[in-house]
Amino acid sequence: MLEAKLLEAGTLKKLLDAIKELVTDANFECNEEGIVLQAMDNSHVALVSVKFSAPAFKRYRCDRPMPLGVNLTSLTKVLKCAKDDDICTLKAADEADVLNLVYEAKNSDRIAEYDMKLMDIDADTLQIPETEYDARVTMPSAEFTRIVRDLSQLGESVRIEVSKEGVRFASDGEAANGSVLLRQSDGVVSGGTIRPKEEDKEGGSGDAEEEDNEEGSSKKKKEKAKVKKEKGDDDVDMEEEGDKDEDGKDYEPKSDEEGEDERNDEEDPEEEDDEEGGSKKRKKKANGSSKPVKKPKTSKKKSSDDDDGAEGVVIEMNQHVQLTFSLKYLVNFSKSASLSGRVQLMMSNDVPLLVAYDFNQGYIRYYLAPKIGDD
Incomplete structure (x- = not known):
């Protein structure tokens, strides 16, 4: 079943x-x-x-x-x-x-x-069969869709060339010719084995390390906040009781009530400032300690969004590749752009082109045989 x-x-x-x-x-x-x-x-x-x-x-x-x-x-x-x-x-x-x-x-x-x-x-x-390709181009799927649709208005075939200059799409028609060149700003990556990428989800260990780092940093910040608050509490006690040293050091041991008060103060420093009539210095310190915790989180989210974003062209190449394909099929392949923001084009001379879209639930891959004898 x-x-x-x-x-x-x-x-x-x-x-x-x-x-x-x-x-x-x-x-x-x-x-x-x-x-x-x-x-x-x-x-x-x-x-x-x-x-x-x-x-x-x-x-x-x-x-x-x-x-x-x-x-x-x-x-x-x-x-x-x-x-x-x-x-x-x-x-x-x-x-x-x-x-x-x-x-x-x-x-x-x-x-x-x-x-x-x-x-x-x-x-x-x-x-x-598992194939090692000579070149892989990772690009926004919307850009690939636009290129093949535009060139399909001119001719029936497209020549795809991957070189150190970038990746070029060219079509020669009876009435007009056209070409589009996409460059990678960081330069073409060469060397290494190029194979279809499986959707690897190995972010668990990285997330754990990030959590550990966040916990460690938060502990350090809490310790610092505790020291600052102890000094602040000493100042208040000195004014009220007048039985502390001139240096403002607390006598040991502390009562359980004082420890609980400090823990509550650590959880909500702003509330304490409002109730006490506010020492402005302590409020600034509390706000300063809360900001660094938020900044790394937002920056991590932005970086992950950028990784999954649909901008930028990445070219990996071991050798120069130039092949000709039917635009009719590539236009059909490009309809999968609604599933994924990125598309991979993998090429080797005399080997079918691989057009791959990876999405959350799996993948869809197209293999297209090159045209032979077309200039």
Whole structure:
């Protein structure tokens, strides 16, 4: 039995919109690791590979490996009945001939249920060999979409060239020619093995270290604040009681009540200043101690957002690469830009181009054979 609950039906809708024009019928191979689709277009020029990993689903259960033969046009029509933010659940029994889809609205009690007939599709499982590429270009997916759409107005083919100068897209048409050059500001990175990047999530240890650093720094700041507050309390006690030393040192041991007061003062220094009638110096010190704790957090968030942002072009190159491809296919590939803000182009001479989009739930990859004999 298969049961896969996806938090947003919009992700599946965007995915099918991107591949429905390339592939008509395909098998969704389901196993305990997730759902995988691999299929070629009718002309056997392009191959599409899609993976939804099991952890990406809110609930995932697959008792045994099973194929779901689906007509993508029909599945697209059924998915149009769901809102983008609906919770989508796919269900299929063992050796079933029907795929059950349930849409649950998050903000209402609406539950819609649809059954779609499955197909018996004889398709060989494709083994994609691991390839070491000569060049990889990581760029904003919106920029890639714009380039291929603009150049498709001029001609049918595009020449992609990766060199030390940058990456150049050029198209020669009957009436006009055009080219777009993208440069990397930091320079082209050369050397090393270039392979498709899997979505690695190894941020746990880094986050733990950051938390430890934050805890350590906060402890130090609390100790400093404690010293400052002790001195301040001594000043107040000197004025009230008059039985302290001239240096303002406290006598030991302190009472439990005084210790509790200091701990409460550490938790809310501003409140203490308001109640005491405020020593301005102490209020400034308290505010100063709270600001450094906030600044690193905001800076970390900004840096992580910048890493996930869709700006900048990164070029990794071991040698000069120049290949020609059909623009019609690249325009279809670019429809996946709605899934991810970044796209990777991986190239080697006489090897199919790899266009990869990684998103939270998995990835979608396109392989396109180069044109031979075109200038």
